[in-house]
Amino acid sequence: MPSITIDGKKIKLNKDEPRNILQVALDNGIYIPNLCYHRKLLRYGACRLCLVEIKGVNRLAASCATVATDKMVVTTGSPRLLALRRTVM
Numbered sequence: 550m551p552s553i554t555i556d557g558k559k560i561k562l563n564k565d566e567p568r569n570i571l572q573v574a575l576d577n578g579i580y581i582p583n584l585c586y587h588r589k590l591l592r593y594g595a596c597r598l599c600l601v602e603i604k605g606v607n608r609l610a611a612s613c614a615t616v617a618t619d620k621m622v623v624t625t626g627s628p629r630l631l632a633l634r635r636t637v638m
């Protein structure tokens with residue numbers, strides 16, 4: 550079964566129901582700050598508060614606009630991200 554690791558927590562993914570990283574995290578008790586995301590609305594991706602680090606990817610990714618995929622390793626609260634969120638706010 551496909552899975553994603555968020556902050557060291559391995560989470561199974563349902564391949565028949567693709568979800569973004571933010572929704573997977575929230576559904577599994579991992580909070581990622583967000584402002585412009587709502588699961589019932591189209592993705593807007595403007596506030597940048599939900600940025601995360603993905604292992605093997607050089608740039609930060611908006612977790613609300615990035616589909617969770619198998620073997621993805623995500624960090625949500627590194628010092629770099631916390632500093633960036635303060636700047637965004």
Ligand code: FES
Nearest residue numbers: 594596597599613
């Ligand atoms: S929640 Fe605003 S960009 Fe993701």
